[in-house]
Amino acid sequence: MKLLVTGGAGFMGSYFVKYVLHERTDWEIFTYDKLTYAGDTSKLADIMESDRHTFIEGDIVDGPHVEEVIAYYSVDAIVNFAAETHVDNSIEKADPFIRTNITGTHTLLEVARKYGIRMLQISTDEVYGSIEEGRAAETHCFEPNSPYSASKASADLLCRAYYQTYGVDVVGTHACNVIGPYQYSEKFLPTIVTNLLQDKQVPLYGDGMNAREWMYVEDHARAILLLLEQAASGERYNIGSGAEISNREMITKVLEIMGKDTSYITYVEDRKGHDRRYALDTRNIRALGWEPQYSLEETLRYVVRWYTENQSWWQETKSTQTNDNA
Numbered sequence: 001m002k003l004l005v006t007g008g009a010g011f012m013g014s015y016f017v018k019y020v021l022h023e024r025t026d027w028e029i030f031t032y033d034k035l036t037y038a039g040d041t042s043k044l045a046d047i048m049e050s051d052r053h054t055f056i057e058g059d060i061v062d063g064p065h066v067e068e069v070i071a072y073y074s075v076d077a078i079v080n081f082a083a084e085t086h087v088d089n090s091i092e093k094a095d096p097f098i099r100t101n102i103t104g105t106h107t108l109l110e111v112a113r114k115y116g117i118r119m120l121q122i123s124t125d126e127v128y129g130s131i132e133e134g135r136a137a138e139t140h141c142f143e144p145n146s147p148y149s150a151s152k153a154s155a156d157l158l159c160r161a162y163y164q165t166y167g168v169d170v171v172g173t174h175a176c177n178v179i180g181p182y183q184y185s186e187k188f189l190p191t192i193v194t195n196l197l198q199d200k201q202v203p204l205y206g207d208g209m210n211a212r213e214w215m216y217v218e219d220h221a222r223a224i225l226l227l228l229e230q231a232a233s234g235e236r237y238n239i240g241s242g243a244e245i246s247n248r249e250m251i252t253k254v255l256e257i258m259g260k261d262t263s264y265i266t267y268v269e270d271r272k273g274h275d276r277r278y279a280l281d282t283r284n285i286r287a288l289g290w291e292p293q294y295s296l297e298e299t300l301r302y303v304v305r306w307y308t309e310n311q312s313w314w315q316e317t318k319s320t321q322t323n324d325n326a
């Protein structure tokens, strides 16, 4: 198998690349990434010299370049992690989200169509909008409330259309919030941990009762490998942990782990269009034999330890924003 992983220098993509190289010892991986502010090859340092891994700098919107790579390396499948991912940035300026998340996905679909190869599109639970009660199954309608989630939903609809119209072998996923090492400091958990490591206040949107599910990045990587190999063409799969807590509870747990009290929390004005709750029905992927292996407690302890021991990685680019888009 020769696999192209777009966005493979980002948080979840880089973990997936390393995971697959370890789990499938006869596979070759081509990491394709634009290296935006969120991408860097230090995450791939362990495998940059591997003869089963090649890094290519490029933009998924650049159709001719993507096609050249697919043809030159005889790629068998694409997994698309590449995206603009920070909700607050999309509220400030949506243009790059429309470009990369929608036009970029369209470019990859066109190439997958031309070369007759499988494409797996990584998407989010945020496309379903706020789920006040119960859990969203894959059949739930799309009701995105931020420019970020609208751009992801648009890409998901293009995937559906390319399957229905052209028979492109495309599979879609909707994951809950993912956490782990090498997540950019703008995101919710890294903001909490890195602010506390710098003895700073932790901002919390609104009343802090917005609830999300949280999953360790390896559980996500295992789900994507399973779906790449076993999912039915044209299907979409939810990937959720069931570990649902409010943002306030999340901060409180991290404060406890780091031996600090709740005086470090600063309540700030709520985000525009802030979804109250995300919750996924995961029966379809569980029927294929997947289930999360890491508890939220052990994941949080590990992530705190990782950011404590890897301060040089996040200190240079540390953002002052917060967000609960994972």
Ligand SMILES: NC(=O)c1ccc[n+]([C@@H]2O[C@H](COP(=O)([O-])OP(=O)(O)OC[C@H]3O[C@@H](n4cnc5c(N)ncnc54)[C@H](O)[C@@H]3O)[C@@H](O)[C@H]2O)c1
Pocket: 006, 007, 008, 009, 010, 011, 012, 013, 032, 033, 034, 035, 036, 037, 038, 039, 040, 058, 059, 060, 061, 080, 081, 082, 083, 084, 085, 086, 100, 104, 122, 123, 124, 125, 152, 174, 175, 176, 177, 178, 179, 183, 184, 325, 326
């Ligand atoms: N982090 C989460 O909790 C979460 C949850 C569900 C779904 N997702 C989805 O998973 C995917 C990966 O998320 P992440 O948190 O790892 O993101 P990230 O921001 O850490 O990484 C995104 C990567 O994409 C690259 N990229 C951006 N624009 C590009 C372009 N035009 N061409 C090529 N590469 C480009 C960046 O350089 C970066 O390496 C995204 O599609 C996101 O929507 C994330």
